[in-house]
Amino acid sequence: MTAATGIGARVLRTEDKRFLTGTGRYVDDLPLARATYAYFLRSPHAHAKIKSIDISAAAKMPGVVNIFTGKDLVDAKVGGLICGWTVKDKHGQPHKAPAHPVMAVDTVRYVGDTVAMIVANSHDEAKDAAEAIKVDYDVKPATIDLAKAFDKGSAEVHPEAPGNLVYDWEIGVKADVDAAFAKAAHVTKLDLINNRLIPNAMEPRAAAAEYDKGTGHYTLWSTSQNPHVLRLILSAFVLGIPEHKLRVIAPDVGGGFGSKIFCYADETMVCWAASRVGRPIKWTAERSESFQTDCHGRDHVTHAELALDKDGKFLALKVETIANMGAYLSTFSTAVPTYLYATLLAGQYTTPLIYANVKAALTHTAPVDAYRGAGRPEATFVIESIVSKAAAEMKIDAAELRRKNFIPSTAFPYQTPVALQYDSGNYPPIIDEAMKIADYKGFEARRAEAKSRGKLRGIGFSSYIEACGLAPSQVVGSLGAGVGQWESAQIKFNPTGNVQVMTGAHSHGQGHETTFAQLIHDKLGVPMDQIEIVHGDTATTPFGMGTYGSRSLAVGGSAIVKATEKIIAKGKKVAAHLMEASVADVEFENGTFKVAGTDKSVPLAQVVFAAYVPHNYPHADTEPGMDENAFYDPANFVYPAGTQICELEIDPETGTTEIVAFTAIDDFGNIINPMIVEGQVHGGIVQGVGQALFEAAVYDKDTGQLISGSFMDYTMPRADNFPSFKLGYKTTPCPHNPLGVKGCGEAGAIASPAAVMNAVHNALAPIGVKHVEMPATSLNVWQSIQGAQRQAAE
Amino acid sequence: MYDFAYHRPKSVADAIGLLKSKPEARAMSGGMTLIPTLKQRLARPSDVVDLGGVKELAGIKVEGNNVVVGGMTRHADVASSAEVKAAIPALAYLAGHIGDPQVRNRGTIGGSVANNDPAADYPGAVLALNATVSTNTRKIAADDFFKGLFETALGEGELITGISFPKAEKAAYVKFPNPASRYAMVGVFVAKTASGVRVAVTGAGATVFRVKAMEEALAKNFSSAAIKDIKIPADGLNSDIHGSAEYRAHLVGVMARRAVDAANK
Numbered sequence A: 001m002t003a004a005t006g007i008g009a010r011v012l013r014t015e016d017k018r019f020l021t022g023t024g025r026y027v028d029d030l031p032l033a034r035a036t037y038a039y040f041l042r043s044p045h046a047h048a049k050i051k052s053i054d055i056s057a058a059a060k061m062p063g064v065v066n067i068f069t070g071k072d073l074v075d076a077k078v079g080g081l082i083c084g085w086t087v088k089d090k091h092g093q094p095h096k097a098p099a100h101p102v103m104a105v106d107t108v109r110y111v112g113d114t115v116a117m118i119v120a121n122s123h124d125e126a127k128d129a130a131e132a133i134k135v136d137y138d139v140k141p142a143t144i145d146l147a148k149a150f151d152k153g154s155a156e157v158h159p160e161a162p163g164n165l166v167y168d169w170e171i172g173v174k175a176d177v178d179a180a181f182a183k184a185a186h187v188t189k190l191d192l193i194n195n196r197l198i199p200n201a202m203e204p205r206a207a208a209a210e211y212d213k214g215t216g217h218y219t220l221w222s223t224s225q226n227p228h229v230l231r232l233i234l235s236a237f238v239l240g241i242p243e244h245k246l247r248v249i250a251p252d253v254g255g256g257f258g259s260k261i262f263c264y265a266d267e268t269m270v271c272w273a274a275s276r277v278g279r280p281i282k283w284t285a286e287r288s289e290s291f292q293t294d295c296h297g298r299d300h301v302t303h304a305e306l307a308l309d310k311d312g313k314f315l316a317l318k319v320e321t322i323a324n325m326g327a328y329l330s331t332f333s334t335a336v337p338t339y340l341y342a343t344l345l346a347g348q349y350t351t352p353l354i355y356a357n358v359k360a361a362l363t364h365t366a367p368v369d370a371y372r373g374a375g376r377p378e379a380t381f382v383i384e385s386i387v388s389k390a391a392a393e394m395k396i397d398a399a400e401l402r403r404k405n406f407i408p409s410t411a412f413p414y415q416t417p418v419a420l421q422y423d424s425g426n427y428p429p430i431i432d433e434a435m436k437i438a439d440y441k442g443f444e445a446r447r448a449e450a451k452s453r454g455k456l457r458g459i460g461f462s463s464y465i466e467a468c469g470l471a472p473s474q475v476v477g478s479l480g481a482g483v484g485q486w487e488s489a490q491i492k493f494n495p496t497g498n499v500q501v502m503t504g505a506h507s508h509g510q511g512h513e514t515t516f517a518q519l520i521h522d523k524l525g526v527p528m529d530q531i532e533i534v535h536g537d538t539a540t541t542p543f544g545m546g547t548y549g550s551r552s553l554a555v556g557g558s559a560i561v562k563a564t565e566k567i568i569a570k571g572k573k574v575a576a577h578l579m580e581a582s583v584a585d586v587e588f589e590n591g592t593f594k595v596a597g598t599d600k601s602v603p604l605a606q607v608v609f610a611a612y613v614p615h616n617y618p619h620a621d622t623e624p625g626m627d628e629n630a631f632y633d634p635a636n637f638v639y640p641a642g643t644q645i646c647e648l649e650i651d652p653e654t655g656t657t658e659i660v661a662f663t664a665i666d667d668f669g670n671i672i673n674p675m676i677v678e679g680q681v682h683g684g685i686v687q688g689v690g691q692a693l694f695e696a697a698v699y700d701k702d703t704g705q706l707i708s709g710s711f712m713d714y715t716m717p718r719a720d721n722f723p724s725f726k727l728g729y730k731t732t733p734c735p736h737n738p739l740g741v742k743g744c745g746e747a748g749a750i751a752s753p754a755a756v757m758n759a760v761h762n763a764l765a766p767i768g769v770k771h772v773e774m775p776a777t778s779l780n781v782w783q784s785i786q787g788a789q790r791q792a793a794e
Numbered sequence B: 001m002y003d004f005a006y007h008r009p010k011s012v013a014d015a016i017g018l019l020k021s022k023p024e025a026r027a028m029s030g031g032m033t034l035i036p037t038l039k040q041r042l043a044r045p046s047d048v049v050d051l052g053g054v055k056e057l058a059g060i061k062v063e064g065n066n067v068v069v070g071g072m073t074r075h076a077d078v079a080s081s082a083e084v085k086a087a088i089p090a091l092a093y094l095a096g097h098i099g100d101p102q103v104r105n106r107g108t109i110g111g112s113v114a115n116n117d118p119a120a121d122y123p124g125a126v127l128a129l130n131a132t133v134s135t136n137t138r139k140i141a142a143d144d145f146f147k148g149l150f151e152t153a154l155g156e157g158e159l160i161t162g163i164s165f166p167k168a169e170k171a172a173y174v175k176f177p178n179p180a181s182r183y184a185m186v187g188v189f190v191a192k193t194a195s196g197v198r199v200a201v202t203g204a205g206a207t208v209f210r211v212k213a214m215e216e217a218l219a220k221n222f223s224s225a226a227i228k229d230i231k232i233p234a235d236g237l238n239s240d241i242h243g244s245a246e247y248r249a250h251l252v253g254v255m256a257r258r259a260v261d262a263a264n265k
């Protein structure tokens, strides 16, 4: 294999040529003849009864083709949107599953809830007509504040969920944990908020659909991370269009971060209405709509307690969390704060006893669902915050306390007390390397130097673990998932020797067209420019589960490897025939079949040609063609882990934080393309720092209006907020997938909030600040400093 | 955006003619504020009069002791102007820290000052340098120009043709940007000109304002130590998710001291 393009090579991204030259094709770029344009009228109220909707004036507006309301869907017997994961509460009862009508019927439940769809000859005409729709709302009190969602007087979001409780779920044995706490030498307690975030993918959500009256076929183009799953949901649960009559295409997609996994009202309506309108329909969200209606992320209120013995060994961990679901249960919402959160609470540590209780709440806010890391950032933030707090309280060095409690490398596979079994890992060398690169030893000198400039310098650790590569189907099935989580691949050679690889994963920024091609090149020796990775179209790719949960390489890549094995096995038969050798003697290397111990060889391209032009062919036991399919269901999750160290300076006069150094050492298993991995880590760190220092979805606590509803008020992290990152790897290959790979897509975002906040607390501790919530904005930090000064004065 | 008629006159006279003949017409300079407003359907002008073709409005001249910046002059041109950098480097610095490169290459001083966004940067310079705003009909002193939230002394159909800034002996602008928008959450422009010391604060209140107590202290002793005990009352200051009124009041003091130190460098 040429090292230049195989596994481990920093190959420039093939897809970037079209992205950087403006020739990418996104949903909104589609030229559809006779297209109409949809605009959705959204609720301006957080909670109101719809007394009436009068569309008569709007229907007469120029260019209007059709207007639909929730009642039309009821009349057409359209199903509601679904939550695909059933979580059983602590009494074994399935979670409360309130109805989720595609468009509001008689009640609106958040600002942005969909009230009507206007289809017109142009976007502007649709919008003009929307202004002419008269909706008579009876505005009701709304439940906005998560901490008050379960209070007696709080307005109920759905009658099906009394007291706004979706489930009261637990893992672990509380009595055992309580007993361990009773014997503890030290208990650290922590209250924290995991702030609500808005994903803000660069490309807003968009959909377009076309109906072919002749064949009864629908084609839906959607900004989806998982087109097959979207088709399955629309077919089986919502619209009832048979799967074979619905083609879903997710072309180039400009970022998702989870927000494009889910099945939303918008694409559902665009698809449904296409046949009624009789012309194609296009819709693209405006940025304000994205803010209001994309599923938000995080939003937990948590109380945690850690019990330690006198030497700092963790004895037990107790966590109570209230998780916000928003106004409706989105596609994967229920699983995020349970199976993707509480099962991660062991972190990298041997904590023998863990109990977690999670209560999911409904509020009159946008639905909350998986967002980059999904549950695992929340878990890491709890663990890594409380560990650093315990270290400070017990006056043990933060790295030392971590090291004392790391799962030893000899203990793998390691069964945690919270269901997961970690397959592999070796944590101490990771933190050692991180401390070396970050020059931890020199920190106190740097702190003193900063002080001489009037700055407060702090350093913070975050040693994370994540379970990704979602997921073993049997396991997730037993936990209530409505789908399996295998992945598929098809390798289809053309007679001339080039190859198309169909994957069920979907690339929306991850660079699969490059990474997967490197795999094929490495395994089959086909030159990179002879390989095409095909994804995102249910008509051309085998059924697959899509891209999220850092699964594409670990699961999808493994499926590709399995398919290459089938190609090689078949190729050997053909090659043996061509070389008049026995199959057992044929070896495959660097794209060439050879007879062991001879100089006889035949290149793969020739074998492929023979398979399609089988004039001289082992017909007796071999079918013509070179086209193989594989499905791969992982044996376990994969468990990337690492340590990040953040060093920052705070200006105590203004409260402004500047990150001055950031180190991340990761174990991602084997790495296919280090450049792409670095890109993923950079982006992940930036998103996590965004959460820690800048980003917050803020609703008015009474009216439920989204205050941070534009980039004027929602602070995105920007390039000038960051130093250059120092990255490194300490690899333990994954033992159960053929590539030995783990996942790298979410790690940065999972670990970094805790690294930053631990550094903030470390910087502020000398001046008496006890706790700062995320985001540690300048205002927030300044107020915390003021508070500490007031307390000191009293 | 609602439909409107578009005009691109070549002279101020033609522009005024259009604005006067169409009561619902709006002038457009860089369009950096106007166009987003139109897109969000917050304004519905019948006509948009684009001043981009009016050559006489753009450009920078030094006239005696003053730097005169034409109304259509883009922020990027002020930031990179050798004349401005030589005469009032703080003004070039301010212009170079407005928004992002795209905004600086489109946005204009006339548009910014006419719009009088409470968080805009230029009003700080106009007021602190005691500049004079020229319109097609008159000259308006800075102290008389900024009236309130998005409110100025400009009348209907009156256009800013240029702004004349007296050269400063010492001047500096220090901005605490809003973390999200990067407009000024608090911006303090400190200037020592022939007419005395002025301290103008933008971002913190409904409109730009002067801090007389600081001006008096600095007139006696132009050093940050001279103003370190001057507290700005939080009453009436802006308050939002990025900064409470108390925080803004505090930042006025910090930014003022830093501006004085920068001016003394």
Ligand SMILES: Cc1cc2nc3c(=O)[nH]c(=O)nc-3n(C[C@H](O)[C@H](O)[C@H](O)COP(=O)(O)OP(=O)(O)OC[C@H]3O[C@@H](n4cnc5c(N)ncnc54)[C@H](O)[C@@H]3O)c2cc1C
Residues within 6 Å of the ligand: B026, B027, B028, B029, B030, B031, B032, B033, B034, B035, B051, B071, B072, B075, B097, B098, B099, B100, B103, B106, B107, B108, B109, B110, B111, B112, B113, B114, B115, B119, B120, B121, B122, B154, B158, B159, B160, B161, B181, B182, B183, B184
């Ligand atoms: C992303 C972004 C970031 C920004 N950041 C900052 C920042 O950090 N600091 C800052 O100060 N500003 C900022 N701005 C504002 C920008 O710099 C412009 O100054 C502002 O938009 C107005 O200038 P304009 O030339 O674009 O005016 P326009 O948008 O063309 O016009 C604005 C208003 O002024 C009127 N008008 C225009 N020209 C004249 C004239 N000659 N006489 C009378 N009335 C006139 C128009 O009718 C309109 O009502 C930002 C803008 C954007 C879009």
